């Protein structure tokens with residue numbers, strides 16, 4: 001990984017946990033952000049949501065405070081998703097929040113809220129646009145009009161689209177103060193890299209926001225992370241890989257096998273945009289474990305919420321974030337600034353590590369003493385429960401012939417480590433060597 005990327009991404013790698021916010025016109029029909037494409041709707045049909053859009057409860061401070069409560073360090077809002085509707089006051093289109101009942105620039109309020117509350121600020125921007133007349137339609141993989149013969153022989157001027165798209169990105173990077181993160185979405189098939197005039201785009205972005213960190217989707221597509229994994233990343237390679245709804249089994253490495261920054265983006269249920277029939281929420285415990293898994297593999301997790309059309313984050317999402325926050329309150333030290341451990345993954349859970357300090361995330365109650373694989377009994381300096389700082393009993397060093405590299409911990413009477421392990425409260429041990 002080049003030094004520039006390492007420097008830029010320092011805060012991001014330390015932060016580890018962020019909030020993704022998918023919000024737009026699609027929040028009104030409430031069946032996910034791909035609705036326009038899935039239902040193959042024309043812009044005219046979709047326009048009714050533009051007319052209805054009236055987010056009377058929009059208060060981004062509430063969102064940002066909830067993110068903080070959950071232990072998240074950054075937030076990323078969809079300034080524009082694939083449907084082309086802009087939450088910001090773009091001078092290049094009328095298709096924007098300013099012209100709805102909202103009557104104002106909703107991105108500005110979000111950015112201001114992040115800045116005020118001290119959260120790193122990110123904007124998501126779709127490089128795909130299903131509203132713009134010069135974006136490819138018939139035959140395009142995902143365009144709502146992909147099957148509409150009326151567009152079969154339509155002439156478009158893609159350069160005009162690129163000028164529009166670049167112009168909007170320029171608005172975002174010049175009108176809202178310092179941005180910490182830009183999340184472009186997404187390249188596919190041969191629509192990648194220079195098809196988007198990505199070199200020119202990134203040069204422009206870096207002129208105004210030299211330190212902003214950028215995802216890899218102007219180049220990377222699907223399983224292909226792009227040139228970010230090579231010694232000579234292209235200018236538009238981005239700063240981090242962005243696996244979607246999958247934790248890479250071994251994290252993400254460059255071509256030499258060295259870890260590079262990455263961020264899992266994941267939903268709490270099965271949709272990004274608000275969906276009023278999707279109750280398949282992951283539990284807070286599962287999501288905490290996924291966060292720990294990301295950290296233990298050198299990555300971040302950006303967890304999504306999909307506020308409804310009025311601007312409210314669903315109660316269920318709020319509950320989950322609150323529960324995760326309770327865990328984070330006690331155990332955040334094992335997340336922030338932490339990463340891959342020098343020790344192999346133990347059977348009973350996971351290790352994260354920060355310098356010399358190892359954090360043992362214990363998911364399974366041991367049968368008797370807990371074996372700390374990879375730590376010789378004489379190497380162990382101290383072990384405490386991260387949640388309350390109390391000391392964990394050192395077990396007897398036993399069977400040092402068979403297990404020379406395993407220190408054993410006995411939990412016996414310590415009430416923090418109850419049996420069985422309480423749900424939603426995975427125990428973290430802080431180990432100094």
Ligand code: H79
Pocket residue numbers: 022033034038142185186244265272
């Ligand atoms: O913004 C979120 C998604 O809308 C976007 N990226 C995240 C961050 C995304 N775009 N495409 N994909 C994710 C992958 C494509 C999934 C698809 Fe489908 C499968 C498109 C059509 C079939 C999912 C299922 C969306 C519609 C049906």
